[in-house]
Amino acid sequence: MTRPMPPADKPGIPPALAARPHDVRRGLPIPPVNIHPDPSGGGSHVDFTTINTTVSTRLALERKCSLCGEPMGYWVAFLGGPRAAELMRYADPPGHPECMTAALSLCPHIALGRHRRARADRPGAGIIPPGSHGDKPDRHLLGITRDYQTRFIPEHGYTVYLPAPFKTVHTHVYGPDGQLRPATDSR
Numbered sequence: 520m521t522r523p524m525p526p527a528d529k530p531g532i533p534p535a536l537a538a539r540p541h542d543v544r545r546g547l548p549i550p551p552v553n554i555h556p557d558p559s560g561g562g563s564h565v566d567f568t569t570i571n572t573t574v575s576t577r578l579a580l581e582r583k584c585s586l587c588g589e590p591m592g593y594w595v596a597f598l599g600g601p602r603a604a605e606l607m608r609y610a611d612p613p614g615h616p617e618c619m620t621a622a623l624s625l626c627p628h629i630a631l632g633r634h635r636r637a638r639a640d641r642p643g644a645g646i647i648p649p650g651s652h653g654d655k656p657d658r659h660l661l662g663i664t665r666d667y668q669t670r671f672i673p674e675h676g677y678t679v680y681l682p683a684p685f686k687t688v689h690t691h692v693y694g695p696d697g698q699l700r701p702a703t704d705s706r
Contacts (some may be wrong), residue, residue: 531619532625533585542567547625551578551588552612567626572671575612576678579669585612586622596663597682598622598629600656604688609680616663623691623699629659632693659699661689 532548539548542565554563556642575585582591596619597609614622624630632655662685671678692701 529622532621535589536621537616550586552585572678575672579612584614584618586614586618591615594663598661604660604662607682612680613667619661629697632697658692659689663687
């Protein structure tokens, strides 16, 4: 299902993300958080709709990027909707600012306003975290900070990520064509 793809085949993608194995059908790099143990016990499978909590929690605790798996430097980024930014509480783990910026155009669910998640009753559709409504936000905010906390919530089998105050926030909105683009109100 996957094959290595050289970084040159995907311009604009950070080298560490471009070096990840790629999904053959979609041509997308496969983040480590989207690799799941196969339920049959043999190997693993890729599911872009669900985050592997074990892997994402470990990477966050080790201060490694959730998208490329490499160590994060001084700055880290969080990507989510306005409510996550308001609460400073994220269901998705942090990553390099460059990798998270690439996700804005690579991830179809984020990049395309009309792209919807798979129905919950479909195998591999993913799980919506407790307290989430599952509705797609009208904008995505990329917040950049220095520090964060990782909290595992055992009763839900779920991890939440709590960033320190953002130094910079980049807002991206859907245009009339349904494509995500930078807004003018970034700070």
